[in-house]
Amino acid sequence: MEFVDKAISKAKEVIDVASQKTGEVVATEKQRFDIATLKSKREKDFLSLGKLCFEMVKDSEELDPPVKALIESIKEKSAEIDALNEEILKIKNKTVCLNCGASVEKGSAYCNKCGFKM
Ligand SMILES: [Zn+2]
DSSP: OHHHHHHHHHHHHHHHHHHHHHHHHHHHHHHHHHHHHHHHHHHHHHHHHHHHHHHHHTTOSOOOHHHHHHHHHHHHHHHHHHHHHHHHHHHHTEEEOTTTOOEEETTOSBOTTTOOBO
16 A cells, blocks of 8 residues: 555656646747747837837937948938839830730820830
């Protein structure tokens, strides 16, 4: 009987240690998840701050070189985006002549290359 009691006691001890370790793992995972969530939210705040600062200083002449470089880089990309959007608009306003394949303004009655009725 004493042997059985000792075995049960030992088994309980092993289970307690194991569940304690599992608890630690779960707690660590939760903290890691919270850290990742906070880092993600902080990145969004940095982005918002960057956009606000860009609007505040974009036309300023007195900027530190690294800030000036980033401002110029953003301005260049914005110009490229505008140009691409304009290209899309131009493409959208064109249609193709079914007779000769020429690019024709939408709404034109006839193809300006072959005279085909649109
Ligand atoms: Zn045509």
